[in-house]
Amino acid sequence: MPEPTITLKVTRYRPGQEKAPSDQLYSVPYHEDWVVLDALNYIKDKIDGSLSFRWSCHMGVCGSCGMMVNGVPKLTCAVFLRDYYPKTIRVEPLENFPIIRDLVIDMSDFMEKLRRIKPWIIRETEKPLAEGEYLQTPEEHETYLPFSMCINCMLCYSACPVYGLNPTFLGPAAIALAHRYNLDSRDEGQKMRQPVIASHEGIWECTFVGECSEVCPKLVDPAAAIQRSKVSTTQDWFKSMLLPWKTK
């Protein structure tokens, strides 16, 4: 019996040499336990060393290896060949991003947005370290914890139709992270984050299609964060209009 194989149809793009991305077919051995990333590594090691892609941990936590697999944003270390076999698997760079080369996208836009939402604890006064930790009940901890699980893999940006049309949109992961800090009992920075979130490129653009939450490999639910941020922003606005003395 010849060894079973599976075909990957992979996007190639070599800037300076090609005007537009093209497809290349690779046939690799089929192993039931291989993830798509294993097949890409086989190509890189044995067939074509010039194929570029990112990866590191191979366990779904570093967030490097996001790609479109048959048109759906996926961590390639977490999807198995057996889910597609014997059909050809199409592997493309994440949608909605500029391509640097082959399967490598440019995510520098997200890195700027990350800084803009001030993803750190903001407090008026700091307790000295010698006084120990800020107490936080398990319930307070649970409130923000799900929104702290984001691995910055960019799958949600790739799935987001609003980001696709308007790259100035802050986007699901950044808003979810701002929400994470706003919900943290140790944080007092919500008002400083609000202008960024409520700005024209902010949450008002989101049409609540929910694709972001659907593709999230860590079940973060950015769509919920966006909706809840909308509500609290609206409440702030009403409070400031109707009850100006309460916002001080």
Next chain:
Amino acid sequence: MNNTLTHDVLIVGGGGAGVRAAIAAAEASGQVSIGVLSKVYPMRSHTVAAEGGTAAVLREGDHLDLHAKDTIFGSDFLADQDAVEAFVREAPQEVIQLEHWGCPWSRDPDGRVSARPFGGMSLNRTVFAADKTGFHMLHTLFQTSLKYEQIVYYDEWFVSSLLVEEGKACGVAAINLQDGQVRPISAKAIIVCTGGAGRVFPFTTNGWIKTGDGMAMAYRAGVALKDMEFVQYHPTGLPDTGILITEASRGEGGVLKNKDGYRYLQDYGLGPASDTIVRKKMELGPRDILSRAHMKEHEAGRTFEGPYGHYVHLDLTHLGEELIDKKLPFVRELARNYAGIDPVYEPIPVRPVVHYMMGGIDTDAMGRTSLEGLYAAGEVACVSINGANRLGSNSLTECLVFGARVGREATEYALGRDAPASKPLAQLARDEERRIEDRFLKKVEGKERISTIREEMHQTMEKGAGIFRDGKELRETCEVLRTLRERFGDIALTHQDRVFNTELTAALELDFMLDVAETVAHSGLQRQESRGSHTRTDFPKRDDDNFLKHSLAHHTPQGPSITYSPVTITRWPPEERKY
């Protein structure tokens, strides 16, 4: 193209130690400019994969001396005790500092930070964020660092060499992966935080990026690599992928069973077997002893055999779904996705897997190296607090304590000094550019493939420098590595343009790994005793008369030359290591 970028303090590596160092430098002085170079985006660094927790004395009933003693005992007395004392003293404030920065540590009902039992630790002192501790620590550190405008990140810049001028470290040459250009970056002080080198072995928990870059660069620049023979095997990795199943799963009550359903660790000096958690006993013994016990069970024919080799069972089924979901959710996710079993209902197949390098760049307790201006912290460094065997949950704390120390120390050094002259630096960078072009990018001939040499390195390292070693096999490994070094000169790349050339970086990484692998094999060959993780079947006893000392591997064109330096003993004289 050689316009030089300049910082006061330059940090190579954006993992736990690197980012902690950057923040410490920024807090030490608002005047210093800090550059952080990472070959990936910092939050991809392998700190992200640490699971179980970070050790610090925070609870009533615990004491700094107990943490120190556990660590020294675990190290098989090869740790420097002055460094360990500083480490345990500063650990609590670092863990609290992370809490203040927002790290979502798991909490007790009263709102305080929780602590769990861990291997070789005599009390519950391992603070955790469920079983994603490293992930939460790294993201908290990285996000916090973004508030300091004086910290400049160079994401996806691959450092290929340290630049040394007149006996001082004065900068680095780095490839910006986006355009492939080699650029010099000058600095008054350089801190290496590039992590370990588990990828010199075939079967490892370590990510693809852990290729010993910083170790090899410091080694080539004349700094010794210390205690490189000590490689930690984690006893519980998934058999196919080597994915880590955290020690916290045993800290929470999980047990190890051989194919007869027997808790075999009681036969290896760790008993008696108990249904309750007994610290430092059975499954909470240290990693070196547990990994050896697994291999002995295998030799005796009492392990399971599967398509990916021998394994035993890590049984969590008695812990219940609620506890597993609350405290070990990642273990459940990993076991389901990558082993196809649900640990709530079935035991997890596990086997020992290369996890951590105790050895590294020889530093003192302030992170200084023998090369002026060069510092190191984290797994890449060997201070040494880990000696011959690291205790689980000490490494994340090490990143925090020594990252902060080295950040402050390097800042103080940099503040009193002028920037290095840019002209010689530019020349050094041009030399590096030429080296990369001649050896890799413009080379047309060559018949070796990167992956072939890498695989042969893996095979010889596993064969000669694995859990059990002997002189004959170690010697063979040293010889094979030499021939691989020669053959490496004949590799050819298919990717010869510049943009995001990951074949070039893979070649440079293999180049680094070959150096690191040689230091492991040679240091191991010359240490004719068994201590901690280093087990010589031809020298089965610890030999304090001849080997209570650190090995130092020095770079020579013919391979490593090994010398020794004394171990610092303060209050805990060596005794037999029994649990």
